[in-house]
Amino acid sequence: MLILTCPCCGVTAEETEFANGGEAHLKRFGPGSSDSEYEAYMFARKNPRGVHFERWRHAFGCGKWFLAARCTTTLEVFGTYKAQTTEPPAEILAKIKARRPEWEGFQ
């Protein structure tokens, strides 16, 4: 059972209270982009085995979107942070580095 803390309202709850929204920090491509850029934006996901950044919504709580850093092989949650960021904040990266020294960093 995954336990997440919503950074918007501060509630810590089980995964049933949240809805997963897929990979975070995607760069949008729309009209005018190339076919391969648009395909990558729509379908190509990192799907990493290990550290993963993803979007969640506090669906049965405050209703707000937020982002989480999580390990897909152990389900360990490194931290959650606000959705209004284009890349993971330094404190989250530091927490991940502390737990996963071999991790190559956010790309």
Next chain:
Amino acid sequence: MRRYSVFAIAREAMRQHTGWDRAWASPEPKPHYDVIIVGAGGHGLATAYYLGKNFGITNVAILEKGWLGGGNTGRNTTIIRSNYLQDPSAAIYEKARGLYETLSQDLNYNVMFSPRGVMMLAQTEHEIRGYRRTAYANALQGVDTKFITPAEVKKLVPIMNIDGPRYPVLGALWQPRGGTARHDAVAWGYARACSDMGMHVIQNCEVTGVESVSGQVSAVQTTKGTIGCGKLGIVVAGHSGHLAQMAGFRLPVESVALQAMVTEPIKPCMDVVVMANTVHGYLSQSDKGEMVIGGGTDHFNNYTQRGSWNHIEETVRSLVETFPMLSRLKMLRQWGGIVDMTGDRSPILSKTPLGNTFVNCGWGTGGFKSIPGSGWGMAELMAKGESPLTAEFSMYRFREGKFIDESVAAGVAH
């Protein structure tokens, strides 16, 4: 290879079973093979088998990081059906179902294929319309299905409650030639036949890298050293994205956990397979008497081969209304597998950006039923560079927008 037969059993009974051979060899890897298949699950072994049987290519190694058939081949609910709406899907799944019918004879290994019939319950008005449409499509595709009434459903499955308050049974799409097979036996049977053709099934050999020379694959690095290859087939289900990264490209695949469970064994009470797609529950009875239950996938990326508790509860809760007797049964075991979901929920059997490298993945929640057809098509693709069975399942369809839109039509838990 000594053939299995009733005479072999009689002979071995006379001498305390001292004469059985090992079903397949465990060789050390050679420095080079014509073809390397990564992944000794059902799909990988079937690909190797049909490469040998249909195209005479037997200098083949099948590399497996764990043990043979220990991934999703050993973790599914063993349902076999081909009642799909879209033509490309119906073609490959019906090919597979047809091959299952004679697979035990082909492999000289009893895969216990049991064409007991599969029904997909219609529990909403929309499902009635959808399944009627599928039945007409199947008639055109040559797949034997029909839409049956609630009374016929009740006659086939007496333990079902067809007038539940929330999800009444309004009819069903019935495929009489669908059924189940013994999942481990499918992997073991293919492995034995591959080994007999001189192929190397190498277990406990994890691929850690892919080497290439001027855009063509040349070798794979493994925990048992570097092994050269002429062609490479990546058939690793949930770990496809990881292997694709080694080969230098990305796949439109995300890995999530899918769970199944069995109850304690009881006397025979249901001799067909029932799929209730509205409530995400699949039910059949195994030969041992366990009720085999499958449910929906988790919704977040996951490589842990175990699923979330709430999905067990949701699956069982929804089935109890339709099968009230289940509420008295104890659950015996529960397990999870990592399924690879593509953008349109249809599989990928394709060439890749790396030369002489092929990928077979994205079967998502419906891999077991397609094993022989998938292997047949993939072998043809690898041997000849194209196959009518796999033509529509290219990984480049996402760029072109030529999706095979089955996720709704199949009605399975996506």
